[in-house]
Amino acid sequence: MHRALTVKNAAVIRWDGALKSGLPAGRWLRASCGAVHRIYCDYNATTPMDPSVRDVLVSTLDRAWANPSSIHLAGRQAREVLDDARYRMAKVWQCRPSEVVFTSGGTEANNLAILGTARLNRHRGRHLVTSTVEHHAVLHACDYLERHEGFEVTRVRVDPDGRVDPADVARALRPDTILVSVMTANNEVGTVQPVAEIGSLCRGRGVIFHTDAVQAMGKLPFTGMPSFEADLVAVCAHKFHGPKGAGALYVRSPLLPHPILHGGGHENERRAGTENVAAWVGLVAAFERFVPEPVFDPARLRTLTERLAGAATSIPGVHRRGPVEGRLSNTLSFSVERADAIVLLANLDLEGVCASSGSACSAGSLEPSHVLQAMGVPFAECQALVRFSLGRENTEEEIQRIIELLPEVVRRSRGG
Numbered sequence: 001m002h003r004a005l006t007v008k009n010a011a012v013i014r015w016d017g018a019l020k021s022g023l024p025a026g027r028w029l030r031a032s033c034g035a036v037h038r039i040y041c042d043y044n045a046t047t048p049m050d051p052s053v054r055d056v057l058v059s060t061l062d063r064a065w066a067n068p069s070s071i072h073l074a075g076r077q078a079r080e081v082l083d084d085a086r087y088r089m090a091k092v093w094q095c096r097p098s099e100v101v102f103t104s105g106g107t108e109a110n111n112l113a114i115l116g117t118a119r120l121n122r123h124r125g126r127h128l129v130t131s132t133v134e135h136h137a138v139l140h141a142c143d144y145l146e147r148h149e150g151f152e153v154t155r156v157r158v159d160p161d162g163r164v165d166p167a168d169v170a171r172a173l174r175p176d177t178i179l180v181s182v183m184t185a186n187n188e189v190g191t192v193q194p195v196a197e198i199g200s201l202c203r204g205r206g207v208i209f210h211t212d213a214v215q216a217m218g219k220l221p222f223t224g225m226p227s228f229e230a231d232l233v234a235v236c237a238h239k240f241h242g243p244k245g246a247g248a249l250y251v252r253s254p255l256l257p258h259p260i261l262h263g264g265g266h267e268n269e270r271r272a273g274t275e276n277v278a279a280w281v282g283l284v285a286a287f288e289r290f291v292p293e294p295v296f297d298p299a300r301l302r303t304l305t306e307r308l309a310g311a312a313t314s315i316p317g318v319h320r321r322g323p324v325e326g327r328l329s330n331t332l333s334f335s336v337e338r339a340d341a342i343v344l345l346a347n348l349d350l351e352g353v354c355a356s357s358g359s360a361c362s363a364g365s366l367e368p369s370h371v372l373q374a375m376g377v378p379f380a381e382c383q384a385l386v387r388f389s390l391g392r393e394n395t396e397e398e399i400q401r402i403i404e405l406l407p408e409v410v411r412r413s414r415g416g
């Protein structure tokens with residue numbers, strides 16, 4: 001399968017989807033496409049499923065395929081497998097099994113947290129607080145409530161590193177504030193937020209606190225959900241070598257957000273829909289293996305990203321974006337003067353490097369990064385964000401290769 005992508009400089013790039021097919025998880029990262037060796041540096045977008053997780057998932061498809069709501073033996077067996085997954089998740093999360101709600105991923109978990117809690121508490125108040133650098137799964141859910149359901153949203157600003165000041169959150173709270181939502185770590189520039197501090201201050205003021213922890217899991221130390229000081233924590237499996245389409249929301253008892261999917265009484269009346277048992281067992285297996293001891297080795301990835309940062313910022317007009325300290329160790333972002341992200345990414349792709357821009361791609365162009373804009377980056381550069389997010393497969397040789405080709409990629413992308 002080939003996809004054609006027209007970029008501004010009129011080059012036509014063929015993206016070879018066949019590259020990814022037919023190889024075991026992880027192996028395709030090392031595969032070559034023609035003469036080009038592929039270097040995958042887009043682990044914040046997604047990770048390949050770990051072979052051990054895939055084995056668990058596939059065997060669950062075989063042994064627990066029945067509907068867990070069915071009364072018969074096959075159904076009861078599937079229910080047992082699901083109950084076991086929930087129990088194990090609760091054990092690693094350090095919470096009660098009833099506080100685990102499985103979902104279709106991070107987007108749904110965030111939507112359930114925000115829409116469900118706002119609707120539950122609308123009689124108490126209609127004011128929400130979030131930050132300007134959240135993922136669209138949070139920002140757009142808040143926008144929706146503002147536009148269609150009569151809520152008011154305060155979006156707290158960030159400093160030039162993309163960090164939220166808890167004092168600003170405290171100042172934004174009002175008597176009618178019912179929910180605060182601040183992410184644990186930013187997907188575009190890697191900034192780690194002081195969520196426990198924000199959570200404590202919310203708890204002290206009787207305000208529900210939600211954090212989107214999708215990018216943090218497997219990258220930051222994890223000792224259990226209580227450490228977030230949050231009422232709601234969203235996670236998804238595909239960021240730490242689990243399956244796509246599998247996520248979960250920690251819901252601190254006795255909170256009971258309104259469901260956003262209506263139908264059957266699944267997930268204790270909190271999320272209707274026949275359970276995706278195999279994917280959720282895969283999520284739990286990946287969580288147990290790759291989160292308590294982070295699969296993204298902080299020391300190794302910090303060394304690799306700092307090497308890359310040093311080389312990239314020696315190119316005139318290339319600026320590092322996001323903090324040096326207090327960041328995800330695997331995430332490194334740059335803005336590039338006089339260039340456009342899609343051309344940069346296409347040129348990197350031609351050299352075999354899979355990188356990303358944090359922003360959404362629509363109709364062959366990238367929207368300016370709302371995260372960079374919130375950090376006060378000049379507007380023209382908000383359209384030229386390149387994010388390298390490294391992972392366990394990356395080697396020193398691969399980083400050296402990127403360092404060598406980057407000056408030429410930037411020169412070409414500027415049309416020079």
Ligand SMILES: Cc1ncc(COP(=O)(O)O)c(C=O)c1O
Nearest residue numbers: 105106107135137187214215236
């Ligand atoms: C911070 C953050 N939140 C939420 C999501 C959405 O998760 P999912 O892809 O599982 O819907 C992402 C995915 O990139 C993310 O980075």
